[in-house]
Amino acid sequence: MTQEPLLRVNDLKTQFFTESGVVRAVDGISFDVNQSEIVGLVGESGAGKSVAASSILRLVERPGEIVGGEITFKGETLFGLEEQSGSELQKSPEMLSETAMRKRIRGQEIAIIFQDPMESLNPVFTIGGQLREFIELNRDLDKSEAKREAIDMLREVGIPEPEKRYDDYPHQFSGGMRQRVLIAMALSCEPSLIIADEPTTALDVTVEGQILDLVADLQEKYGTSFIWVTHDMGVVAEICDRVNVMYLGEIVEQADVDDLFHNTNHPYTQALLESIPRPDETVTELDPIEGVMPEAINPPSGCRFHTRCPDAREVCVHAHPDTRNVADPAASPHHAACFMHDAFEAGYWKSDPITADAKGGFGEGLLNDERGGGVQKTDGGIRGVDRSGDNDNSSNGSDKHKHGHDHNHDRDNGAGGSKHDE
Ligand SMILES: Nc1ncnc2c1ncn2[C@@H]1O[C@H](COP(=O)(O)OP(=O)(O)OP(=O)(O)O)[C@@H](O)[C@H]1O
Ligand code: NI
Numbered sequence: 009m010t011q012e013p014l015l016r017v018n019d020l021k022t023q024f025f026t027e028s029g030v031v032r033a034v035d036g037i038s039f040d041v042n043q044s045e046i047v048g049l050v051g052e053s054g055a056g057k058s059v060a061a062s063s064i065l066r067l068v069e070r071p072g073e074i075v076g077g078e079i080t081f082k083g084e085t086l087f088g089l090e091e092q093s094g095s096e097l098q099k100s101p102e103m104l105s106e107t108a109m110r111k112r113i114r115g116q117e118i119a120i121i122f123q124d125p126m127e128s129l130n131p132v133f134t135i136g137g138q139l140r141e142f143i144e145l146n147r148d149l150d151k152s153e154a155k156r157e158a159i160d161m162l163r164e165v166g167i168p169e170p171e172k173r174y175d176d177y178p179h180q181f182s183g184g185m186r187q188r189v190l191i192a193m194a195l196s197c198e199p200s201l202i203i204a205d206e207p208t209t210a211l212d213v214t215v216e217g218q219i220l221d222l223v224a225d226l227q228e229k230y231g232t233s234f235i236w237v238t239h240d241m242g243v244v245a246e247i248c249d250r251v252n253v254m255y256l257g258e259i260v261e262q263a264d265v266d267d268l269f270h271n272t273n274h275p276y277t278q279a280l281l282e283s284i285p286r287p288d289e290t291v292t293e294l295d296p297i298e299g300v301m302p303e304a305i306n307p308p309s310g311c312r313f314h315t316r317c318p319d320a321r322e323v324c325v326h327a328h329p330d331t332r333n334v335a336d337p338a339a340s341p342h343h344a345a346c347f348m349h350d351a352f353e354a355g356y357w358k359s360d361p362i363t364a365d366a367k368g369g370f371g372e373g374l375l376n377d378e379r380g381g382g383v384q385k386t387d388g389g390i391r392g393v394d395r396s397g398d399n400d401n402s403s404n405g406s407d408k409h410k411h412g413h414d415h416n417h418d419r420d421n422g423a424g425g426s427k428h429d430e
Pocket of ligand 2: 058
């Protein structure tokens with residue numbers, strides 16, 4: 009791709025300085041977002057997806073801090089460090105000021121949508137009033153123009169009878185409708201990029217399908233780029249053009265969506281894909297990925313996934329794989345951080361497979377799940393993780409991924425087709 013990407017994230021590192029140590033939440037990730045594409049950030053709870061998303065807008069709060077890397081957007085530096093006379097790294101003089109971020113970038117150029125619309129909507133004001141005020145503040149429109157625009161936006165995102173619903177309060181809207189309002193709000197300033205942090209995870213599958221369809225339509229109409237954060241490979245299949253798979257603060261695989269699904273190059277991605285239930289089977293347990301993701305405060309040596317990887321060998325315990333292009337040079341790039349590929353000369357194939365013991369007991373049965381295989385459009389995956397402990401990811405209980413799979417998984421009658429229906 010010769011064209012400059014809209015957003016470029018290069019070697020981004022974000023850490024939390026806590027009493028128990030430094031949490032390397034995002035540990036050197038690089039990815040691009042081009043004009044008009046939907047780029048996925050996918051991985052289990054605690055992988056660093058939300059921290060990566062909020063780092064882009066410089067919304068990370070203490071004790072968190074971006075400690076390395078560079079973020080550029082339309083040629084401007086949202087974040088950058090520079091070596092000063094000593095060896096101290098300092099904020100680059102090119103980096104946009106906090107005022108510029110607030111006035112020009114957030115909301116206007118890059119909008120963000122969170123999972124819980126009630127965090128973004130004030131319960132004591134009407135839906136229409138909030139949308140109108142947001143439009144008034146961010147665009148050069150007077151009150152009545154802003155109101156007209158707000159109603160148009162509500163109609164655009166599929167709110168029936170928007171003139172009437174304009175005066176409703178948030179609690180009078182369903183979860184799906186509230187999420188549509190946030191999409192309307194995000195779109196109302198015509199941003200170039202929308203960051204969506206699991207906006208459909210709390211919704212039931214049918215409503216989720218409708219929202220994903222809406223987003224796909226709006227994306228086509230407005231040419232907006234998206235970063236879509238999700239647990240769910242089914243969602244990735246449905247709307248993403250390119251995908252970054254995150255594990256413990258790192259991107260372990262990065263590819264075009266079809267390539268990622270049909271030519272998977274990392275065992276962790278494989279495990280995520282095999283955790284998607286098939287629509288023709290009734291599945292009661294959706295968690296074939298054994299073991300808990302280790303903590304970002306003290307990640308495993310070598311390849312961070314080796315403690316859960318069915319393909320791990322000695323070399324994986326001791327050396328850390330960077331992320332390399334493993335595709336044919338003539339093909340579009342496909343990056344993976346796994347020693348089994350020829351792009352690495354780590355001696356993987358000569359190295360001894362490691363036993364479950366050496367892997368801390370997580371190795372057994374990681375991927376021995378019979379229902380795996382095949383790329384199916386479904387809802388499940390490992391989504392539905394209990395969000396109640398969201399601020400406490402570092403203490404993932406071993407049953408963390410066993411929660412929340414009791415909602416409706418009957419996607420067959422759901423709205424929305426998939427690029428990957430077979
Ligand atoms: N305020 C904080 N203080 C300390 N650690 C934090 C803080 N916020 C996030 N972390 C840690 O950073 C890591 C990444 O968290 P993040 O929320 O980005 O994960 P995620 O991939 O978005 O997970 P989820 O799917 O549950 O939202 C986790 O280890 C988490 O515990
Ligand atoms: Ni998150």
